[in-house]
Every structure is written in structure tokens, then in C-alpha cells.
Amino acid sequence: MAGKTVYFIAMFLALSSCLSARLAYGQITDPREVSALLAVRRKLNDPWNNLKNWDKKTDPCASNWTGVICYPDLNITDGYKHVKELRLLQFNLSGVLAPELGQLVNIQRLDFMWNSISGSIPKEIGKITALVHLLLSGNQLSGPLPDELGNLSNLNKFQLDLNQLSGSIPKSFAKLPKVQHFHMNNNSFSGQLPPELSTLPLLKHFLLDNNKLSGYLPPEFSQMPNLTILQLNNNNFEGNVIPDSYGNMSKLVKLSLRNCNLQGKVPDLSGIRSLLFLDLSRNQLTGNIPVNRLSDNITTINLSRNKLNGSIPSNFSGLPRLQKLRLNNNSLSGSVPSTIWKNRTLTSDEKLEINFQDNLLSDIAGILDVPPNVTLMIHGNPVCQNASQRNISLLCGSVNGDEETPIILNKPVLTCPSSTCPTYYEYIPGLPADKCFCAAPFGVGLRLRSPSISDFPPYRDQFDKFITGYIKLYPYQLYIDSLAWEEGPRLRMFLKFFPQFTNDSHTFNNSEIQRIADIFATFAIPGSDTFGPYDLLNFTANGPYLYVPLPSLKGNGISKGALAGIVLGSIFCASVVLLGVVVLFLKKHQRLPPNAVKDKYFRKVSIVMDGVKAFSFEELQSATSRFDIATQVGEGGYGKVYKGTLSDGTVVAIKRAQQGSLQGDKEFYTEIEMLSRVHHRNLVSLVGYCDEEDEQMLVYEFMPNGSLHDLISARYRSPLNFATRLHIALGSARGILYLHTEADPPIIHRDIKANNILLDSKWTAKVSDFGISRLAPVADVKGVTETHISTNVKGTPGYLDPEYFWTHKLTEKSDVYSLGVVFLELLTGMQPISHGRNLVREVNMACQSGTMFSIIDDSMGQYPSECIKEFMALAIRCSQDETKDRPSMLEVVRELENISSVLPKFDSTALELNLDALTSESSASASASASASASASAPSSSVYSKTHTYMSNNLPGSNLVSGVFATIKPR
Known part of the structure; x- marks a missing residue:
């Protein structure tokens, strides 16, 4: 009782002294702006409690309200401080923008980026003539743009992308004399682009891609004196042409009009000597490619998927900075000019991609000598009809050249002491x-x-x-x-x-x-x-x-008189508050177990991760209809998996742990930490987490097509042809390669299995479940990396690396072994361990006895036998008992790519057809994007008759793979 009395007295004195300090220095911030900020706060939902210090009992500028940045000096005319900036990016805010924002007439920057704010943009913002930056990207704003925004005479940056805004672009925007940046991509703007915008004197960046614009491209845009980027991809300009006047944009650096339903000819852009990037792909452009030479500084030329004809002009030769030239899927004829790559000297970091696939090209002019850093693709041209005789088979393999090439950065080789730096260093x-x-x-x-x-x-x-x-x-x-x-x-x-x-x-x-x-x-x-x-x-x-007050800034200084009042009132305030805090700490500390303080700190530190959102229990409960059994899509030893729909309509998978199932907090936080810092198209994305009371939940992107285990074990579902299986294998391998080579430091997954390979709506494989992953060892003083991590054995029987099992030495090759078992599952449809039989042993026995094809999954249909041999050889190499006999993940990916490159031309649509067939039934078997095995869905009618089958006797390039299977090392 005495302790409680002391505590409450201390808190009472603290509040009283703080109030005295408040009265000592009086009002600092303009009262109208204080009122506006409080109105803004009332309209916002703040689940992370970032704005808890926006309290009407304190002053915004004197008390440094979170995200409120004030001018450094008092206004000489009215004696008040004024708000200069609201910086509230990525605070997980929802709600709407208050009209009272218009009362912040002195503010220069409004930054609400990367939140979940909905509703419309208040027209009252148009009253803030001091505004320089309007930053609203990445929210859920909707409705039209107010005409009043055209009154922002000092506006420099208009950043409204990634919202749901609609309607036309207001003509009033032509009255913005200082605007340089229109960043409005990924909305639903429609209608005609106003020609009046051509009068904007300073506009540099005009980004309106991924909208619903129509009409014509205004020729007047060529009159913008400072325009450097015009990016309007994925709009519909209704068969109109690219104005010839665009060739007069002297400062243009980037012209990107991809997939805009444009017709007519390619304009002559040779007069734009600053042009670096040209993308006019996926239109209906016709005629010849202009023969005048483009800028020597150009890096990218993409004219693919049009209706261009004639020959490839010589003006593409000798461009010193060219990185990508795509002319595929046109009707170009004649010869491929080898001068395009012969006259280039490439450094080790430089690459040149040349894609001429699917044209009418009949020959290669000059000596065929393609350097290693040059990728030349000529599949689908008459020149490839006798590919094997002309020794150009590798150039004639079908490649999806429209995808962006993943980036592999060379990591620095450290030769530092073997002792690692402390945590966070x-x-x-x-x-x-x-x-x-x-x-x-x-x-x-x-x-x-x-x-x-x-x-x-x-x-x-x-x-x-x-x-x-x-x-x-x-x-x-x-x-x-x-x-x-x-x-x-x-x-x-x-x-x-x-x-x-x-x-x-x-x-x-x-x-x-x-x-x-x-x-x-x-x-x-x-x-x-x-x-x-x-x-x-x-x-x-x-x-x-961790506790640096980002994103607010220091430097909100106040007058000396006010400062003196604050100091005098605050000294006693701070002393008494400290007394109260000490009393409270001692009382709580007596009740906590020995490790509680450490665990609590570890939790708080661990949770502050890049791009990871904290959900409340109520949000996830609402998303799953109170965890209704109808939303359950999987279950495992850790708990259950639910399909949920968040308030913004995002469909997610929610893995809800049973109490004690995640071995304390370790695996829970490991999963969050690992997934928050790795990003790859073949790794599952973590949306967020919930950590309240006794609840621990992980929220992932939803995987409509479940896990690979579900796909290959549910025999009543549509069968998978070879191309689909190879597609899944390659995606899985690329995800693991990223972990081994591009994550910094590298990551060893430690639990690769079919259940942890998930499939999205396009059947792209994504590796999941990082709860027991480990960071790979770092380099020692001589630059030598330890060969293994000594650790307790964890993983799944049947997938466990035998050497790791016996020696407790975990290496990246342990993941290779597990993936090799997954490959064997893809080939045979068998489980790793079933009825006392080990899959790796069964496959080795079949291969040694010459009966390999007897264990290939019957549901695969017909397949290219040589490719099966290649894939089987790779799977067995991966699943060798000894680490030294297994390939690296880079070798695995390269071999899978090589197998994919020799698939028959007439089967180039096999994967697409098979995936279409599978997709038609995926709604009956949607599963979770977690590592649980989802419950089986109801049988569905077979669509095998729709799939494209392989004829092994028509496989081209068989000389490239003949004899490979003989290299399999028997056990």
C-alpha cells in the first residue's frame, strides 16, 4: 500500500509540475494551426500509436509532436511559431484527410506516403499557397482531383501515385508555374490529356503510366521546354499516332509509351541527343524502323511486339552505352547485323541483351562470334531452321526475353577478423x-x-x-x-x-x-x-x-524567453517524473521473471523491421470472420492457417500459432526478421504480424494454388506436364539461389520441402517458412569463409541432409540436398518417405538397374526423354550423401535453365496451356501461403485433354544432352 501511495503522489506532482511548465511559457504555436492539427488527428486511425503525443494539453512546436516540423524561428509579425512540414510517411495510418489541413497556410510539405488513408483529397488543400511538396503516394485515396489544387502556385512535386484516384486531369493544373514533377502513375485517371499542360514552364517528369487515359497524345507537349521523362505506359490512346513533333523534345531523356494502343509509324527521334531510354513496345506500330542514328548515349531500345517490317537498320551498331535492344515479335526480314555486338567493348560488369525472336530473319551477316557478356536471341526466325548444322542451337532456344533480368551484385570479400561484430553492427x-x-x-x-x-x-x-x-x-x-x-x-x-x-x-x-x-x-x-x-x-x-525520433527533426528552436520558462518549469517536472518512473520500475521489476526484461527488449527490437506491418488481434479476427472454420485452409503442428480478407480488400493467409508451438518467441521473430529483409519473386512475402497477449500470428501474401505438396499428392487434380514441373523447379531454385548469394549475409533455409514451396495464382513457385533458417558464416581475417555452422539438427525427415544429420554441420549444400529430394518428388510423384521406403534410395536403385522410366510419374503424360534424363541426373547429384559431391545452387539454376532452353519449339505453349488448365480448377483448391499442408479439396473433373503433350522423338538438339545420364554417380 505504501508503494502505491508513493507512486500516485509522484505521478500527481509530475503532472502538476508539467502543467506549471506549460503555463510558464504560454502558447508557442499559432492556435489556428494547433486546432487544425487536432482536427487532422481526429480523422486518422493510428493503430501503432505514433501520434500519442498529439495532445491538446501540449504545444506542437514546443513539445515536438511526432512528424510535426516547425519553422526554426518565431514569426516576426505575430509572435507565433508555424508548422513547416507534416512528415507522417509509413505510420500505418488509416482514416481520411481532414479539410482543416487547409488552415496550415504556412506549411511547405505534406507527407502522408505509404499509409492506408482513404477518401478524397480535400479541396481545401488548394488554399495552402506555400505548399511545395504534396506527397500522398501509396494510400487508398479515391475520387477526382479537385480543381482547387491548380491554385498551388509554389508547388514543385505532385506525388499521388499508387492510389485509386479517378476522373480527368484538371485543366487548372496548367496554372502551376513551379511544378516540376507529376507523379500520378498507378491510379484510374481517365479521359483526354489536357493540351493546356504544354504551357508548364518547368515540368520535368510526367509519369501517368498504368491509368485509363484515352484520346490522343497532344502534339503540344513537345513545347514543354524542360520535359525529360514522358512515361505513359499501359493507357489506351485508341489507335492514335505518336506525334512527329515529339522528335523536337530536345531535353527528353526517356520516352516510354508501352502498351498504349498506338498506331502509325515510329517517329524519327534522332534529333533528341539526350535520349537514353525508348520503349514503344506492345503497340500496333507499322512500317520500317527509322534509319537515322539515335543518341550515342542511349541504353535501352524496345520496339518489340508491334507490326514493324523491313530490315534491321545499321544505326543500332556502335552505340557505346546500349544495354538492351528488343525488336522481337515483329515482321522484320533480312539479315541480323553482327556489327551491333562486334563493335562493342564490354567490361566485366556490362551486359548487352539483343532480342530478335519471332521475326522473319533469314541470316546472320558477318562472322558469328558472340562475346560472353552478350545475349543474342533469334528463336522463331527462318535462320534457326538448320540450327544444329550452323552451330547456333543455343541462340535459337526459346527464351522469355520480356522479363526483367534479376540483378546479381558482387558482394565485397572481407578479410576481417573471424570474430563477428556485435548484434546490429x-x-x-x-x-x-x-x-x-x-x-x-x-x-x-x-x-x-x-x-x-x-x-x-x-x-x-x-x-x-x-x-x-x-x-x-x-x-x-x-x-x-x-x-x-x-x-x-x-x-x-x-x-x-x-x-x-x-x-x-x-x-x-x-x-x-x-x-x-x-x-x-x-x-x-x-x-x-x-x-x-x-x-x-x-x-x-x-x-x-532504435529510439532516434525519426522522422521528426531537431531544430525547432524557440525564443529565449519561452525557453527560460520551459527550463524553469521542466527541471522540477523532470525530477519528479524520474522519481515516479523509478518507483514504477522497481515495483514492476520485482514481479518480472529474470529474463522478462531481456525478452521484452528483444521483442521490441526485433519487430522494427522494414516493410512489416503490425496488425491488431481485432483486425485479423475481422478478416477471418472471427476465425470461422470455413476460412481455415490448413493446419500443422504450430497451429492453423486461415484465409482472410483485410479491410482494404487484400486477401492474405494468416498462420495462427497455438500457445507454445513456436518454441517461445525465437522462430516467430526469426520468420519476421528473415522475410522482412529478403525480397524476391520466388520468396513468399510477409505482409505483417500480430503479437498481442498470448496471440502470435504471421500474415503472408495468399497463395491461391497452395503448396507443391498438395499439388503433386492430390492425384484427382489436373496432372502436371513436364514443362510445368520444370517451371516450378526453376522458380524454387532461383529463390534459394537468392538466399545463398544475394541476401547479405547469406541465409541457409534449413527446411526446404514440398510443403514449403507455395504456388501463386500464376503458378510461380515461392519458398516459404523461415522459422528455423540460419545466417551463413562470415569471412575470417584471411577472407576465408567457414565451411559450416555447427548447430542442432532441425528439419523434416526425408529431406534432411545426411551429412548434417550425422555431423551437425549445416552448410548451403544442405539446402541443395533438400531441393534435390523435391526434384525427385516432381519427377516421380512419390513422397520422400512412404511405407518405410526412402525416395532417394528407390530412385538410385531404379537408375542403377536401368528402369528409371518405370518410376516417372504416370500423370505427367508424354515427355521429352532426354530432358527427363537431364533433370533426373541433376536431382541425383543434388541428393548425394556427401556435401562435396553436390552442385552449388548457381549450378543448379544454370542446369535447369539449360534444360528449359532445349524444349521443342512446337511445345513453347505447353506451360501456358497446362497452367491455364490448372487455373480453371484452382478455385476449388485454394490453399494457404504458409508451410502447412492444406486440407484436400473436392475432386474436380480432369482437364488433361486440354494439356499439350511432348513427343520425345521430335526433340531438337538431342546431341546436346546425349550421354548426360551416363554421368550419374551410382551409390
Whole structure:
């Protein structure tokens, strides 16, 4: 009782003294702006409680309300401070934007990016004539754009992309004299582009791709004196033409009009000497390709999937920066000019992709000598009819050249001490080997929203110097941790900034962290011609930076008189509050078990992850109709999996753990940590988590087609032909290759199995369940990496690496073994262990006895026997008992790609047809995107008659694979 009395007295005195301090310095912020901020707060839902200090009993500028940034000095005319910026990006806010925002008449930047705010954009924002940046990307805003926004006379950046906005682009926007950036892609804007916008004197970036625009392309746009990017992909301009006047855009760097239903000819753009990127693909363009030479600086030319004819002009030769030339799927004839690649000198980082597939090309002019860094694709042309005789079989293999090439960055080889850095600290990768230094990085997520390149590695050094030059850091202080091309194409990246090692400080101080954050958040780094404008996605401040007050800034200084009042009132306030906190801590600490404080801190630190959303129990309960049994799609030892629909309509899979099933918190947080920092199209995406009271739930992207285990074990479902199985195998291998080679540090999955390979709506394989994954070892002082991790054995019987099982030495080759077993399942339809039989042993016995084809899954139908042999040989190599006899994941991916490349031309649609057939029945068997085995769905009618079958006697290039099966090493 005495303890409680002391505690309540302390809290009462603290509140009283704080109120006294408040009265001592009086009102600091303009009362009208305080009222507006409170109205904004009332309209927003804040489940993460980020805005808890927006309290009417405190002052926004004096108390540093979260995300509220004020001008540094008092206004000399009215004596009040004014709000300069609202920076509320990625706060998980929902609700609507309050009309009272219009009362913040002095604000320069409104930033609500990457939240879930809905409703319309208030017309009252048009009253904020001081506004420079309107940043609303990545929300759920809807409705038309208010005409009043055309009154924003100081607006520089209009960033409204990735919303649900509709209606036409207001003609009033032509009255924006200072606007430079229209970023409105991925909405539902419709109607005619206003020709009046051509009067905008400073507009540089016009991004309206992925909308519903129609009408014609205004010829007047060529009059914009500073336009550098015109990107209108995926609209419908109703068969209109590209105006010839666009050839007069002297400063244009990027012209991207892909899939816009355009007709007519390709305009002559040779006069645009600044042009770096040209994409006019997927239209109805006709006629010849212009013969005038394009800019020597051009990196990308994509005219594919049109109706172009004539020959390939010589103006594509000798372009020194060319990275990608796509003319596939046209009616081009004549010869392939070898001068395109012969006159290029490529460094080790540079690549050149040339795609001439599916034309009428009959010959290759000049000597055929394709350098290693050049990819030439000529499948589907008459020149390939005698491919084997002309020794061009590899060039004639069918390749999907429309996909973006994944990026593989060379990781620095560290020769630092074998002892690893403390948690949240890393060796600075950019330092020489003799200057090893552990430091804590500060992370920044960026996305280049319209780069003018197609391959990043050759420009990595240039990018490093470009970014660090504006931030005033040394290039070694920046490390690009990961890169991924996204639809657009846009380039997502995660940057790590390290403190200077010469200062002998292993961390940035708070002011430096806030300075770097401010530069990115205020878009102080201008877009370059090469890299284009960027999106700020997030900040990652872990470990020593966990409690830095991002994204708010310091520097909200107040007058000396007000400061004196605050100090006098606050000293006593702080003392009494400290007393109360100490009393409270001592009382709670007496009740906690020994590890409770440590576990609580570990939980809080672990949960602050890039792009991971915290859900409340109520949200997930609502998403699953209170976890109704009708929404359950799977169950395992950890608990149950439910299909849920979030409030924004997103369909997800929710893995709800039974109490105690995740071995405390370790596997739960391991899953969150691993998936929050790896991003690849063949890895399942983690949407978020719930960690409340006794509930632990993980929320994943929903996988409509369940797991590979379900697919190959449910015999009443549609059979899988060979191409589909190979497609799934290759996707799985690419996902694991990313973990082994591109994740930093590399990751060993440790539980690869058919249940953990999930299939999305397009039957793309995605690796899941990282609960027992481990980070791979780091390099020692001599640059030598430990060969293994010593750890307790975990995994699934039948998939476990025998060497790991006996020695407890875990390596990346342990994942290779498990994947080899998955390959054997794909080939045979058999389970790893069934009725006392081991699949690996059964397959080896069949191969040694010459009866391999007797164990191939009957439901596969007819198949190319040589490709089956190749695939089986690879599967057996992967599942060898000894680690040294297994291939690396890079070798596995390459061999699967080679097998895929020799599939028959007449079977190029086999995969598509088989997947279409499977998709027609997937609704009856939707499953979870978690590693549980979903309950079996009802039998469905066979669609096997729709699938395309293989005829092995028509397999071309059999000389390439003959004798391969003989290389299988018997046990």
C-alpha cells in the first residue's frame, strides 16, 4: 500500500509540475494551426500509436509532436511559431484527410506516403499557397482531383501515385508555374490529356503510366521546354499516332509509351541527343524502323511486339552505352547485323541483351562470334531452321526475353577478423581489407521510379558518388544491400549508410541520423538523367538508433524567453517524473521473471523491421470472420492457417500459432526478421504480424494454388506436364539461389520441402517458412569463409541432409540436398518417405538397374526423354550423401535453365496451356501461403485433354544432352 501511495503522489506532482511548465511559457504555436492539427488527428486511425503525443494539453512546436516540423524561428509579425512540414510517411495510418489541413497556410510539405488513408483529397488543400511538396503516394485515396489544387502556385512535386484516384486531369493544373514533377502513375485517371499542360514552364517528369487515359497524345507537349521523362505506359490512346513533333523534345531523356494502343509509324527521334531510354513496345506500330542514328548515349531500345517490317537498320551498331535492344515479335526480314555486338567493348560488369525472336530473319551477316557478356536471341526466325548444322542451337532456344533480368551484385570479400561484430553492427564493406571496422548502419529504402538504364551494376560506382556527394559522405560509407526490378520498370533498393571509421565512433550521432533522413525526406537530392526521380520508402533504424525520433527533426528552436520558462518549469517536472518512473520500475521489476526484461527488449527490437506491418488481434479476427472454420485452409503442428480478407480488400493467409508451438518467441521473430529483409519473386512475402497477449500470428501474401505438396499428392487434380514441373523447379531454385548469394549475409533455409514451396495464382513457385533458417558464416581475417555452422539438427525427415544429420554441420549444400529430394518428388510423384521406403534410395536403385522410366510419374503424360534424363541426373547429384559431391545452387539454376532452353519449339505453349488448365480448377483448391499442408479439396473433373503433350522423338538438339545420364554417380 505504501508503494502505491508513493507512486500516485509522484505521478500527481509530475503532472502538476508539467502543467506549471506549460503555463510558464504560454502558447508557442499559432492556435489556428494547433486546432487544425487536432482536427487532422481526429480523422486518422493510428493503430501503432505514433501520434500519442498529439495532445491538446501540449504545444506542437514546443513539445515536438511526432512528424510535426516547425519553422526554426518565431514569426516576426505575430509572435507565433508555424508548422513547416507534416512528415507522417509509413505510420500505418488509416482514416481520411481532414479539410482543416487547409488552415496550415504556412506549411511547405505534406507527407502522408505509404499509409492506408482513404477518401478524397480535400479541396481545401488548394488554399495552402506555400505548399511545395504534396506527397500522398501509396494510400487508398479515391475520387477526382479537385480543381482547387491548380491554385498551388509554389508547388514543385505532385506525388499521388499508387492510389485509386479517378476522373480527368484538371485543366487548372496548367496554372502551376513551379511544378516540376507529376507523379500520378498507378491510379484510374481517365479521359483526354489536357493540351493546356504544354504551357508548364518547368515540368520535368510526367509519369501517368498504368491509368485509363484515352484520346490522343497532344502534339503540344513537345513545347514543354524542360520535359525529360514522358512515361505513359499501359493507357489506351485508341489507335492514335505518336506525334512527329515529339522528335523536337530536345531535353527528353526517356520516352516510354508501352502498351498504349498506338498506331502509325515510329517517329524519327534522332534529333533528341539526350535520349537514353525508348520503349514503344506492345503497340500496333507499322512500317520500317527509322534509319537515322539515335543518341550515342542511349541504353535501352524496345520496339518489340508491334507490326514493324523491313530490315534491321545499321544505326543500332556502335552505340557505346546500349544495354538492351528488343525488336522481337515483329515482321522484320533480312539479315541480323553482327556489327551491333562486334563493335562493342564490354567490361566485366556490362551486359548487352539483343532480342530478335519471332521475326522473319533469314541470316546472320558477318562472322558469328558472340562475346560472353552478350545475349543474342533469334528463336522463331527462318535462320534457326538448320540450327544444329550452323552451330547456333543455343541462340535459337526459346527464351522469355520480356522479363526483367534479376540483378546479381558482387558482394565485397572481407578479410576481417573471424570474430563477428556485435548484434546490429557490421564490418564496413567499402573499406580496404587492412582497415576492418565494425559500425552500425542506418538503412534507407529507395525506389528509382523511372531509371533510364536497364542494367544497374555498370552504374553502381556512379550511383554511390551521386548519392554520397549530396549527403556529404565518403563513397565507402554507402553500401547497396539489395536491388530488385519491379513493374514499371522501377528499381527498388535498400541502402546502408555507415559512420566514418576515422572518427573512431561506431555509430552516427542522433543529429547526423536526422540530417541524412531529412535530405531524403525533403527530396533534397535532385533526380538525375540516368537514375531519374526516386521514392522514399522507409528508414530502418535498429540497435543504437532504435529510439532516434525519426522522422521528426531537431531544430525547432524557440525564443529565449519561452525557453527560460520551459527550463524553469521542466527541471522540477523532470525530477519528479524520474522519481515516479523509478518507483514504477522497481515495483514492476520485482514481479518480472529474470529474463522478462531481456525478452521484452528483444521483442521490441526485433519487430522494427522494414516493410512489416503490425496488425491488431481485432483486425485479423475481422478478416477471418472471427476465425470461422470455413476460412481455415490448413493446419500443422504450430497451429492453423486461415484465409482472410483485410479491410482494404487484400486477401492474405494468416498462420495462427497455438500457445507454445513456436518454441517461445525465437522462430516467430526469426520468420519476421528473415522475410522482412529478403525480397524476391520466388520468396513468399510477409505482409505483417500480430503479437498481442498470448496471440502470435504471421500474415503472408495468399497463395491461391497452395503448396507443391498438395499439388503433386492430390492425384484427382489436373496432372502436371513436364514443362510445368520444370517451371516450378526453376522458380524454387532461383529463390534459394537468392538466399545463398544475394541476401547479405547469406541465409541457409534449413527446411526446404514440398510443403514449403507455395504456388501463386500464376503458378510461380515461392519458398516459404523461415522459422528455423540460419545466417551463413562470415569471412575470417584471411577472407576465408567457414565451411559450416555447427548447430542442432532441425528439419523434416526425408529431406534432411545426411551429412548434417550425422555431423551437425549445416552448410548451403544442405539446402541443395533438400531441393534435390523435391526434384525427385516432381519427377516421380512419390513422397520422400512412404511405407518405410526412402525416395532417394528407390530412385538410385531404379537408375542403377536401368528402369528409371518405370518410376516417372504416370500423370505427367508424354515427355521429352532426354530432358527427363537431364533433370533426373541433376536431382541425383543434388541428393548425394556427401556435401562435396553436390552442385552449388548457381549450378543448379544454370542446369535447369539449360534444360528449359532445349524444349521443342512446337511445345513453347505447353506451360501456358497446362497452367491455364490448372487455373480453371484452382478455385476449388485454394490453399494457404504458409508451410502447412492444406486440407484436400473436392475432386474436380480432369482437364488433361486440354494439356499439350511432348513427343520425345521430335526433340531438337538431342546431341546436346546425349550421354548426360551416363554421368550419374551410382551409390
